[in-house]
Amino acid sequence: MAYGYSSNNDKIEHSQIIMGKIKDILSITDHHLRFSERILMVDGNKQIVETEDTRISFCQAVEMLAYSCRPYFDEKMSSFYNDNIDYLQGFGWEIMEKLPEGELKKRINELQGEKKEDLLITWQVRVAKKLFIELTDLLKREDFLKGSTYSEDEDFEEVEIQ
Numbered sequence: 515m516a517y518g519y520s521s522n523n524d525k526i527e528h529s530q531i532i533m534g535k536i537k538d539i540l541s542i543t544d545h546h547l548r549f550s551e552r553i554l555m556v557d558g559n560k561q562i563v564e565t566e567d568t569r570i571s572f573c574q575a576v577e578m579l580a581y582s583c584r585p586y587f588d589e590k591m592s593s594f595y596n597d598n599i600d601y602l603q604g605f606g607w608e609i610m611e612k613l614p615e616g617e618l619k620k621r622i623n624e625l626q627g628e629k630k631e632d633l634l635i636t637w638q639v640r641v642a643k644k645l646f647i648e649l650t651d652l653l654k655r656e657d658f659l660k661g662s663t664y665s666e667d668e669d670f671e672e673v674e675i676q
Contacts, residue, residue: 539572600612602638
């Protein structure tokens with residue numbers, strides 16, 4: 515686009531942004547959510563090559579979807595978001611402070627280093643999955659995506675996840 519020139523084709527609807535975020539999340543979950551690090555041996559020397567940790571990418575993508583949807587939160591969504599967003603955006607020590615007393619917190623406190631970090635990330639993935647479910651439920655309640663691929667016009671069978 516040239517400076518000072520704008521056309522109607524340059525406009526993007528908020529629903530398109532939301533659909534793009536959902537598409538990104540679904541794309542990430544096309545792969546196994548896991549830590550990615552490769553150890554290569556070249557001429558007997560160990561080299562570590564790090565690639566994307568899809569667990570963190572998934573959590574970040576869901577977090578960004580939540581931020582994009584915030585102006586449309588209803589009371590139910592606001593409550594869930596406020597109760598859980600710290601698990602995605604918090605530092606490790608903040609997450610530990612927020613965790614309810616119980617087996618998970620006990621097990622995490624017993625671990626050190628990478629094992630502790632791995633269990634914390636696993637918890638974050640679980641929260642991100644629940645947040646994604648709540649966000650898609652919100653979009654349906656608000657009929658936010660009316661006229662797009664996902665809308666009330668479609669006959670989708672609702673499935674309750676336990």
